Amino acid sequence: MSTGVSLMLTLLFLTLIKSVPIVYAALGGVISERAGVVNIGLEGMMTAGAFSAVVFTNLTGSPIIGLIAGLFFGAVLGFVLGFAATFFKVDQIVAGVGINLVALGGAAYGLVLIFNQPGASPQVTQLAPEQLLPQITVAETAMIVLGLLCAFGLSWFIYRTPWGLRIQACGENPRAVTDAGLNPLRLRLYAVVASGALAGLGGAFLSICEVNLYSDGMTAGRGFIALAAVIFGRWTPWGATGAAVFFGFFEALQYVLQGRISWLPSDAMQALPYLAALFAIAGLVGRVRAPAADGVPY
Amino acid sequence: MHQHFELVRRLRVWQNIMLGREPRKGMLVDVDGARSRVAELAERNGLAIDPDALVEELPIGVQQRVELLRELEREPSVLLLDEPTAALAPAEIATLFATVVQLAKRGTAILVVTHKLQEVIDYTTRVSVMRHGKIVARYLTTETSTDEIARAMVGGELPQVAQREATGTQPCLSVRDLSAGVDTTTVSDLSFEVSAGEIVGIAGVEGNGQTALADAIAGMIPYTGAIELDGSADALKHRENIGIVPQDRHHEGLVLNWSIVENAILGRQNLPGIRKGALTNWAAARADAEAIIERFDVRAASADVAVRTLSGGNQQKLLVGRALLGDPRFVLAYQPTRGIDVGAAALVQSRLIEARNRGSAILLISFELDEILALADRVLVMFRGKITGSFSGADIDRGKIGRLMAGLT
Amino acid sequence: MKVVLRVLAGPAGALLLAFVLAAVAMLIAGVSPLDGFGALFSGSLGGRRPIAETLVQTTALLFPALGVSLAFRAGLFNIGAEGQLLMGGLFAGAVGAHFAGPGWLVIPVLLLLGMVGGGIWGGIAGWLRARFNASEIISTLMLNFIALSLAGYLVAGPLKSPLASGAETAPLLPSGWLPAFPTIGSLSFGDTRLTISILIAIATAAVLSFIFTRTVFGYELRAAGEAPEAARRSGINMPRMTLIALALSGAVAGLGGAAIVTGVLHRFNTALSPGYGYTAIAVALVGDLNPLWVCVAAFGFGILEAGGLAMQANAGVPKDAIHVIEGLIVLVLAARRYFATRATGAPV
Missing domain, CATH: 3.40.50.300 (P-loop containing nucleotide triphosphate hydrolases)
Incomplete structure (x- = not known):
C-alpha cells in the first residue's frame, strides 16, 4: 500500500473517531434547541460525562458502567440547566455558562478529592480496546454505530411521533402548546435532560473509549463546536450529524498533517476545527432560521 | 381563541389543529387519520381549509380559521373568543359570526370579548361591560344600544373629541x-x-x-x-x-425597563437640544418628559418610574x-x-x-x-x-x- | 420580609450562597469550614502581602469583567473575554520585548497595544455578527480557542525568547514595567506584585460608568441592549453598534491582558490567564453589569482567587472548589432576567 493511500485511510478512520463526541453533543443540541432551549452547557455536560465515566470505571472496574455513568451525569447537568431554564426562567446563555464553570471546576476538584492528583486521573480500564480494524477499536466502532442509530432515532422521533411534534411546537410557539393543554416547560425540561444524556455519552467516549483516563480540559471546546454544528446542520438531526463529521474531519486533518507540513506548526493547526466552525456559522448569512422561540424563556 | 394567534407558524394546518390530541398508529402519528379528521371538521363547520398548508404561508383571515378549527376540534361546551375580528374585513366578520351563531344554536356557550360595539349589538344575546377589571353593567342586547354601552364603558359621558378647524392645503x-x-x-x-x-x-x-x-x-x-x-x-x-x-x-x-425621562428622548437622542457634544442633556430630557406627562395626562408617580409599571x-x-x-x-x-x-x-x-x-x-x-x-x-x-x-x-x-x-x- | 427576599435574590444573596457552598465544599474535602475559611481569609486579607495578592487578582478579573459588562449591556453575549485578554497580552508582550524607551512612553503604548489586540479580537466577533448575523456567543467561544492556538504557536516559534526554556516571549525592558503601587504612609508595596494597574482598572470602571449614564453613545448602547427593535427604530445603526460594542468590550479585556504583562509577568506566555475571562462573566453578573458594583464584585472574587491558593496549601481544600462555587453563583444569578428579549438575536 502506498503512503498516499494509507494516509487517506488514516484520515478517514480518524475523521470517524474524532466526529463521534461532536455528533453526540450536536444531537443533544438539536433536541434541546428544537424544544426552545439553547444549550451552551453542552461543553460542561461532556466534561461531566468524561469525568464520571472514568470515576465509575475506576470504582467498578467495568467501563460499561462508566459509560452509563457518563450518560447519567450528563443528564443530571441537563436537568439542572433544564430546570433553571424552564421553571426559573433563567437566561439560558448565562445558565449554560454557569453549568460549564461548575462542571470544569467540579471535575478538577474531583480529581484532587478522589484520585488525589491534579491535572489528570490515573489510567482505568478502556472500553473494548481490541482492534477491529488497524486504526479503530471495537468500542469506537460500536459508538459510531450507536451514534448513527441516535441520529436516525432522533429524526424519527422529531418528525414522526406525537412527542416530536409537541417538541417542535415548543420551540416555535410554546403558547400554542399550552393552548393544546400540554405543559411546554415540562417538555422543554425532558428535552434538555435528553440533551445532557447525549452530551454525557459523547464525553464518556473521549475518556474511556478513545483513551483510558480523564485530563483537565480534555473536551477542548467540542461542546461549543457541536453548537456550531447544530446551526450549520440547520437544527435537523442528520444535518447536525453531517456538520459534526465535517468539523471532526478538520480535527482529524490536524493530527494527520502534524509534522508533515514544515511551515505550519502543530500549535497553529490546533485552531483548524475552531476556524472551520467560525467560517461555517459566518457563511450561512441569511440562510438559516432558528426555531422561533429558541432561547426565549417561557 | 386569542386575539393574537397562538399558532405554530412553521407547522402544517393539521399539525396545528391536532397538536396534543394526535391520532396514533402504534408509536407514530397517524398522518392520514389526522388529515381526514381536519378535513371532516372543516366540512362540518363550513370553513374551507387545506390541511397540508403551512400556516405561515396562509393569509391572516385563513389563519384565524385554523385557530377557530383548533378550538372546535375539542368540541368545547364553552368557546371564548378574544377580539376575534381584529384582523378581519367586514365580509369575513360576517362569515365568522355566521359560524359562531350556528354553534350557539347547537348548544355551545359562546363568550365574545370585543371592543367593537356594533358586533355586540348584531350578534350577541347578552352583554356585560367591564371597566378596571370589574363588571359595571349587564344588559340584554335587545334592550340596549351602542350609546348606552359606551357610556357604561367610560363611566359617564364620552369625552369630547377636539373639533377640526379649517387648515391650508399645502x-x-x-x-x-x-x-x-x-x-x-x-x-x-x-x-x-x-x-x-x-x-x-x-x-x-x-x-x-x-x-x-x-x-x-x-x-x-x-x-x-x-x-x-x-x-x-x-x-x-x-x-x-x-x-x-x-x-x-x-x-x-x-424601552420598558427605562424611566419616562429616558423614554421621552428615544429617537430624539441626537436632536440639538438633547445632545450636547457627546453628552445627553438630561435636564432637557426631564423637561420634555414633564411636558408630555402634563399635556397627555400620563398617570405616573413620577417621571422616574419604569415605563413597565404604567x-x-x-x-x-x-x-x-x-x-x-x-x-x-x-x-x-x-x-x-x-x-x-x-x-x-x-x-x-x-x-x-x-x-x-x-x-x-x-x-x-x-x-x-x-x-x-x-x-x-x-x-x-x-x-x-x-x-x-x-x-x-x-x-x-x-x-x-x-x-x-x-x-x- | 419582601425587602429581605429581594436583597437575597440579588448579588448579596449570591455572595451569601457562595459562603454556604464554600463551607459545603470544605466539608466534602474533610476540612472544618472554620479551618478552611481561616486559611481562605488569612491567605487573602490577613496582612500586607495577602492583601496585595488579593488586589492583583482583583485587577486581573476587573478588566475582563468590565469588558463583559459593556457587551452584555449592549445585549451581546461576549463569552470571549478569555481570548481577548490573551490577545491584549500578546500584543503588549510581542512589542514590549523589543521596545526600548522612557517609561512614560513605553507603558502607555503597550497598554494601548493591549486594547488594540483585544479590540481586534472582539471586533472580529462584532463584524461577523453585524455582517453575517453569526452568533457572537459561538464566535467569541471559537475565538478563545483560536487565540490560544495562535498565541501558543507564536511564543513557541517566532516570538520565543532564545534565553527562556519554556514557551514565552523575551522579557520586557524594565522601563516597560508598571510602577509599584504607591506607598501609603508606612505601607509599602514595593516587594509585592501589586502595581498601579488596580488604579487604571478602577479609572476604567469610572469612565465606563460615565459613558453609560452621561453620553449619547452610552444611551444608545443601552437602548440596543434593552430593546433592540425600539433602538433600531430610534435611528440607531444596529450593525455598527454591534461592531463597536464588541470591539470596545474586547479592548477593555485586552487592556487587562496588557496590564498583566506590564504589571505582573513582564513577558507574555499563554499561562497569563488561568480562566480569568470566564470567571469575569460571574464577576460582571454579580456586579449587576454596573461598572462600579463590578469593582466590588471583582474584589470579592479576588479574595476567593487569592485565598483559594492559601486554602489549598494550608487547609488541603483543592482550589478548584472556588470555580465550582463561581459557577453556582452564575447559575443562581442567572435567575434574574437580564434581557427583555433575545428573539431578535442571531441564531445560536
Whole structure:
C-alpha cells in the first residue's frame, strides 16, 4: 500500500473517531434547541460525562458502567440547566455558562478529592480496546454505530411521533402548546435532560473509549463546536450529524498533517476545527432560521 | 381563541389543529387519520381549509380559521373568543359570526370579548361591560344600544373629541410609485400626498401592506420610488421633522425597563437640544418628559418610574406625546389607540386633531374603520398592497369603504 | 420580609450562597469550614502581602469583567473575554520585548497595544455578527480557542525568547514595567506584585460608568441592549453598534491582558490567564453589569482567587472548589432576567 493511500485511510478512520463526541453533543443540541432551549452547557455536560465515566470505571472496574455513568451525569447537568431554564426562567446563555464553570471546576476538584492528583486521573480500564480494524477499536466502532442509530432515532422521533411534534411546537410557539393543554416547560425540561444524556455519552467516549483516563480540559471546546454544528446542520438531526463529521474531519486533518507540513506548526493547526466552525456559522448569512422561540424563556 | 394567534407558524394546518390530541398508529402519528379528521371538521363547520398548508404561508383571515378549527376540534361546551375580528374585513366578520351563531344554536356557550360595539349589538344575546377589571353593567342586547354601552364603558359621558378647524392645503408628505416589503406584506406603486393640516387615513384590514408602508416611510426597510417631505427626501431623515407612533409600543416604541425621562428622548437622542457634544442633556430630557406627562395626562408617580409599571393606556399616551413633541411637520400614527381604554383613546385622538389644526400633516393607519372615519379628512383604502379607493369630505361612505377593504368593488 | 427576599435574590444573596457552598465544599474535602475559611481569609486579607495578592487578582478579573459588562449591556453575549485578554497580552508582550524607551512612553503604548489586540479580537466577533448575523456567543467561544492556538504557536516559534526554556516571549525592558503601587504612609508595596494597574482598572470602571449614564453613545448602547427593535427604530445603526460594542468590550479585556504583562509577568506566555475571562462573566453578573458594583464584585472574587491558593496549601481544600462555587453563583444569578428579549438575536 502506498503512503498516499494509507494516509487517506488514516484520515478517514480518524475523521470517524474524532466526529463521534461532536455528533453526540450536536444531537443533544438539536433536541434541546428544537424544544426552545439553547444549550451552551453542552461543553460542561461532556466534561461531566468524561469525568464520571472514568470515576465509575475506576470504582467498578467495568467501563460499561462508566459509560452509563457518563450518560447519567450528563443528564443530571441537563436537568439542572433544564430546570433553571424552564421553571426559573433563567437566561439560558448565562445558565449554560454557569453549568460549564461548575462542571470544569467540579471535575478538577474531583480529581484532587478522589484520585488525589491534579491535572489528570490515573489510567482505568478502556472500553473494548481490541482492534477491529488497524486504526479503530471495537468500542469506537460500536459508538459510531450507536451514534448513527441516535441520529436516525432522533429524526424519527422529531418528525414522526406525537412527542416530536409537541417538541417542535415548543420551540416555535410554546403558547400554542399550552393552548393544546400540554405543559411546554415540562417538555422543554425532558428535552434538555435528553440533551445532557447525549452530551454525557459523547464525553464518556473521549475518556474511556478513545483513551483510558480523564485530563483537565480534555473536551477542548467540542461542546461549543457541536453548537456550531447544530446551526450549520440547520437544527435537523442528520444535518447536525453531517456538520459534526465535517468539523471532526478538520480535527482529524490536524493530527494527520502534524509534522508533515514544515511551515505550519502543530500549535497553529490546533485552531483548524475552531476556524472551520467560525467560517461555517459566518457563511450561512441569511440562510438559516432558528426555531422561533429558541432561547426565549417561557 | 386569542386575539393574537397562538399558532405554530412553521407547522402544517393539521399539525396545528391536532397538536396534543394526535391520532396514533402504534408509536407514530397517524398522518392520514389526522388529515381526514381536519378535513371532516372543516366540512362540518363550513370553513374551507387545506390541511397540508403551512400556516405561515396562509393569509391572516385563513389563519384565524385554523385557530377557530383548533378550538372546535375539542368540541368545547364553552368557546371564548378574544377580539376575534381584529384582523378581519367586514365580509369575513360576517362569515365568522355566521359560524359562531350556528354553534350557539347547537348548544355551545359562546363568550365574545370585543371592543367593537356594533358586533355586540348584531350578534350577541347578552352583554356585560367591564371597566378596571370589574363588571359595571349587564344588559340584554335587545334592550340596549351602542350609546348606552359606551357610556357604561367610560363611566359617564364620552369625552369630547377636539373639533377640526379649517387648515391650508399645502402638500407636505408626498409618496410616489412606492414599492416595498417582502413576502406577504408588500406595497406596490403607491402614490399619494398628505397636506399640512390634514389627516389622511389608511383604511384596510391588517396585513394588506400597511406595515410595509409605515416601515418604508420610517426608513426601516428599503424601497423603490420616492418618499419626500416638503419636496426633499433628506428632510424625512431629520428626526425633528417627523413624529412616529409605531404599531407595537412594547417592542418598537418603548424601552420598558427605562424611566419616562429616558423614554421621552428615544429617537430624539441626537436632536440639538438633547445632545450636547457627546453628552445627553438630561435636564432637557426631564423637561420634555414633564411636558408630555402634563399635556397627555400620563398617570405616573413620577417621571422616574419604569415605563413597565404604567398601564397600557398611559404607555400609549407617552408614545403619542413623544411623537407630537415640538409639532413636527409630519406625523405617522400607526394604530395610535390600539388596545387602550375609551378615555385614553379619546385623549389621543383629540391631541392628533389638535396637531392637525396647528398644521402637522398626519398619516393615520388604523384597522379600526370607526377611528378612520372619526379622524380623517381623507380616506385611502388599502387592499393587497395597493390603494383601491380614495374618499374625501362628503364622499366618505362607510359601506363603500367596507366593501373595498374586503376586496369587493 | 419582601425587602429581605429581594436583597437575597440579588448579588448579596449570591455572595451569601457562595459562603454556604464554600463551607459545603470544605466539608466534602474533610476540612472544618472554620479551618478552611481561616486559611481562605488569612491567605487573602490577613496582612500586607495577602492583601496585595488579593488586589492583583482583583485587577486581573476587573478588566475582563468590565469588558463583559459593556457587551452584555449592549445585549451581546461576549463569552470571549478569555481570548481577548490573551490577545491584549500578546500584543503588549510581542512589542514590549523589543521596545526600548522612557517609561512614560513605553507603558502607555503597550497598554494601548493591549486594547488594540483585544479590540481586534472582539471586533472580529462584532463584524461577523453585524455582517453575517453569526452568533457572537459561538464566535467569541471559537475565538478563545483560536487565540490560544495562535498565541501558543507564536511564543513557541517566532516570538520565543532564545534565553527562556519554556514557551514565552523575551522579557520586557524594565522601563516597560508598571510602577509599584504607591506607598501609603508606612505601607509599602514595593516587594509585592501589586502595581498601579488596580488604579487604571478602577479609572476604567469610572469612565465606563460615565459613558453609560452621561453620553449619547452610552444611551444608545443601552437602548440596543434593552430593546433592540425600539433602538433600531430610534435611528440607531444596529450593525455598527454591534461592531463597536464588541470591539470596545474586547479592548477593555485586552487592556487587562496588557496590564498583566506590564504589571505582573513582564513577558507574555499563554499561562497569563488561568480562566480569568470566564470567571469575569460571574464577576460582571454579580456586579449587576454596573461598572462600579463590578469593582466590588471583582474584589470579592479576588479574595476567593487569592485565598483559594492559601486554602489549598494550608487547609488541603483543592482550589478548584472556588470555580465550582463561581459557577453556582452564575447559575443562581442567572435567575434574574437580564434581557427583555433575545428573539431578535442571531441564531445560536
